[in-house]
Amino acid sequence: MATHVGLTVDRLTRAGADLADQVGLDKITVSALARLFGVADASLYSHIKNVRDLRTRIAVLAADELAEHISAAIAGRSGKEALVVFAHTYRKYALTHPGRYTAVQMPLPPEVAAESKGHRRIVELSYAMLHAYELVEPDLTDAVRLLRSTFHGFVSLEQIRGFGDPRDVQASWKRAIEVLHLSLQNWPSLRNQEGQRHD
Amino acid sequence: MATHVGLTVDRLTRAGADLADQVGLDKITVSALARLFGVADASLYSHIKNVRDLRTRIAVLAADELAEHISAAIAGRSGKEALVVFAHTYRKYALTHPGRYTAVQMPLPPEVAAESKGHRRIVELSYAMLHAYELVEPDLTDAVRLLRSTFHGFVSLEQIRGFGDPRDVQASWKRAIEVLHLSLQNWPSLRNQEGQRHD
DNA sequence: AGCAGAGCCTATGCTTATTAGGCAATCAAC
DNA sequence: GTTGATTGCCTAATAAGCATAGGCTCTGCT
Numbered sequence: 001m002a003t004h005v006g007l008t009v010d011r012l013t014r015a016g017a018d019l020a021d022q023v024g025l026d027k028i029t030v031s032a033l034a035r036l037f038g039v040a041d042a043s044l045y046s047h048i049k050n051v052r053d054l055r056t057r058i059a060v061l062a063a064d065e066l067a068e069h070i071s072a073a074i075a076g077r078s079g080k081e082a083l084v085v086f087a088h089t090y091r092k093y094a095l096t097h098p099g100r101y102t103a104v105q106m107p108l109p110p111e112v113a114a115e116s117k118g119h120r121r122i123v124e125l126s127y128a129m130l131h132a133y134e135l136v137e138p139d140l141t142d143a144v145r146l147l148r149s150t151f152h153g154f155v156s157l158e159q160i161r162g163f164g165d166p167r168d169v170q171a172s173w174k175r176a177i178e179v180l181h182l183s184l185q186n187w188p189s190l191r192n193q194e195g196q197r198h199d
Numbered sequence: 200m201a202t203h204v205g206l207t208v209d210r211l212t213r214a215g216a217d218l219a220d221q222v223g224l225d226k227i228t229v230s231a232l233a234r235l236f237g238v239a240d241a242s243l244y245s246h247i248k249n250v251r252d253l254r255t256r257i258a259v260l261a262a263d264e265l266a267e268h269i270s271a272a273i274a275g276r277s278g279k280e281a282l283v284v285f286a287h288t289y290r291k292y293a294l295t296h297p298g299r300y301t302a303v304q305m306p307l308p309p310e311v312a313a314e315s316k317g318h319r320r321i322v323e324l325s326y327a328m329l330h331a332y333e334l335v336e337p338d339l340t341d342a343v344r345l346l347r348s349t350f351h352g353f354v355s356l357e358q359i360r361g362f363g364d365p366r367d368v369q370a371s372w373k374r375a376i377e378v379l380h381l382s383l384q385n386w387p388s389l390r391n392q393e394g395q396r397h398d
Numbered sequence: 399a400g401c402a403g404a405g406c407c408t409a410t411g412c413t414t415a416t417t418a419g420g421c422a423a424t425c426a427a428c
Numbered sequence: 429g430t431t432g433a434t435t436g437c438c439t440a441a442t443a444a445g446c447a448t449a450g451g452c453t454c455t456g457c458t
Contacts, residue, residue, distance in 0.1 A: 004423080004436070026225060031414055043437050045416070107359040123363065141366040142374040145353070148361070149375065150345065153352025160306040162347070164322070167340040175341040176348065178387060183378045186385075203405070203454080230445055242406050244447070400458085407452075414445080421438075428431085 005037055009047045012037075013057040020058055020099025025106070028099070030054070055103060056112055062100035063118025066093050070125050079132035080181045086129050087151060087177045094155040101159075105152060123148075133184045143184060150176060204236055208246045211236075212256040219257055219298025224305070227298070229253070254302060255311055261299035262317025265292050269324050278331035279380045285328050286350060286376045293354040300358075304351065322347075332383045342383060349375060 015036055020028050030051055034041045048054045073089040074082045094101040104119070113119055126144045135143050154176060156162075163169055214235055219227045229250055233240045247253045272288040273281045293300040303318070312318055325343045334342050353375060355361075362368055 007436075029414065030416085039436095040438060041415075042417080042439080046436065051415070105355065105359060105361070110360070113360075113363075138366050138370070139374075141364050142371045145356075145362060145364075145368075145371045146349065146375045146378060149352035149356060150349045151352065152356060153348035153350065154344070156304070156355065157344075157348055157351060160304060161309070161312075162304070163344060164312075165340050165344075167337050169344075171337070172341045172344045175338075176345045179345060179382045182385070182387060183382050186381070188377060188381060206405075228445065229447085238405095239407055240446075241408080241448080245405065250446070402455100402457085404455085405453090407450100409450090410448085412446085412448105415443085417442085418440085419438100420440100422436090424433100424435075426431100426433085428429100 005039055007037060007039065007043065007047055009057065012044060012047055012054065013061050016054050017058045017061055017097075017100050017103070020103060021097050022099070025055065025058070025099045025102040028054070028058075055106065056108060058100065059103040059106050059108060060112070060116045060118060062097065063104045063116055063122060065097075065100065065118070066090070066104060067118045067121035067125065069093055070122065074125065074129055078129075082129045082132070083181055083184070084177055086125070087173070090151050091155050091158075091173065094159070098159055101155070105156075130184065133187070135184070135187055139187055139189065143187060146183075147180060150180060204238055206236060206238065206242065206246055208256065211243060211246055211253065212260050215253050216257045216260055216296075216299050216302070219302060220296050221298070224254065224257070224298045224301040227253070227257075254305065255307060257299065258302035258305050258307060259311070259315045259317060261296065262303045262315055262321060264296075264299065264317070265289070265303060266317045266320035266324065268292055269321065273324065273328055277328075281328045281331070282380055282383070283376055285324070286372070289350050290354050290357075290372060293358070297358055300354070304355075329383065332386070334383070334386055338386055338388060342386060345382075346379060349379060 012033060016028055016033055019032060019036070023032075028051075030044055030048075031041050033054070034044055048057070070086055070089050073085040077085060104122075108116070108119075123144070126148060127140065130140060130143055130147075133143070154173060158169055163172070211232060215227055215232055218231060218235070222231075227250075229243055229247075230240050232253070233243055247256070269285055269288050272284040276284060303321075307315070307318075322343070325347060326339065329339060329342055329346075332342070353372060357368055362371070
């Protein structure tokens with residue numbers, strides 16, 4: 001039918017990502033993608049290994065984009081200011097690119113996750129953002145994990161309409177950032193606290 | 200082939216939930232479930248509407264179970280103690296029942312979500328747990344959202360092996376709870392942005 | 399007996415994933 | 429500039445899954 005459409009791994013990945021943003025990551029399909037390019041389903045298999053491979057590539061692409069946005073946003077900022085723009089950028093990306101965001105949070109084969117520059121960078125940027133709070137390990141890692149958890153959990157719940165209360169979600173988000181900021185400033189050091197036993 | 204196997208919506212839902220815990224919610228299939236009971240695929244459709252219906256029922260079942268566990272755990276406790284056992288119970292359920300937990304966090308049709316006693320109860324229990332911290336609206340709702348976000352985000356990231364650092368995940372979890380507790384105690388009231396404390 | 403309903407079944411049609419093998423245009427090299 | 433490989437897309441075919449329609453067979457009630 002269609003000859004020389006110009007299929008490419010990258011074109012497929014980008015189109016797949018767009019499709020995922022529109023219909024949901026779990027609903028993207030080799031067939032739909034092929035239809036989009038006007039080629040037969042089987043034609044895609046010279047470029048991608050299978051659907052999982054496609055999703056993985058979308059995840060890597062999206063993580064890269066998100067890292068890039070965050071990086072640009074926090075450049076030259078530190079402390080609370082950095083925290084606020086990091087959070088804002090993160091949430092905005094998740095809400096405007098639901099399919100891509102879901103892909104980023106998808107379980108990946110360890111090798112792939114380790115290879116993905118975007119995934120690594122998001123974590124690195126989280127550490128970098130906390131620099132001004134002067135935390136030291138293991139508190140630093142604990143703090144990064146708390147931040148990532150809260151950010152991810154919030155936007156996830158928001159995405160599935162998990163917040164039923166009429167209270168403005170945007171306002172709750174700002175409060176959450178505020179509270180996290182105070183926690184970081186006042187981080188309870190491991191030495192002086194109860195609960196340092198690891199069972 | 201098989202006559203009178205004794206199919207039931209409940210039996211199907213429970214079996215589906217178990218299957219989801221084993222292979223992942225997204226991979227449960229009408230065929231697999233039918234195979235499990237030794238009946239034809241079509242036979243299930245007198246009991247469930249379709250796969251989405253099945254998944255929804257699993258979500259409602261799981262939410263109910265989770266609510267029940269949490270309810271039992273925080274009964275008679277308050278303040279930090281309640282927070283700690285709530286968190287522990289929540290995480291434990293998520294990690295031991297990954298498929299069920301994913302189902303609970305699945306986007307549901309609004310009517311279903313409103314009807315689901317388990318889903319409602321989980322939120323209610325979150326509010327109840329915070330009673331001792333004496334927060335008032337809208338701070339209370341903001342706090343509940345922060346807690347839910349952090350809990351959900353943490354176990355989600357843990358599930359997808361999102362924490363690469365060698366630092367013990369269990370330890371980070373305990374720290375997160377500790378920090379949340381301090382935040383709740385020291386919640387910055389809306390009126391007085393800069394960290395007013397009221398104990 | 400006779401009828402209704404429950405609980406399964408077979409048959410069928412559609413969509414999707416994936417593999418195998420083919421053909422045509424392009425490009426490198428003799 | 430013909431050859432030969434490579435690229436890029438095709439058709440065909442298999443397998444699995446979702447879903448609907450319609451039928452058979454108990455069981456229990458009247």
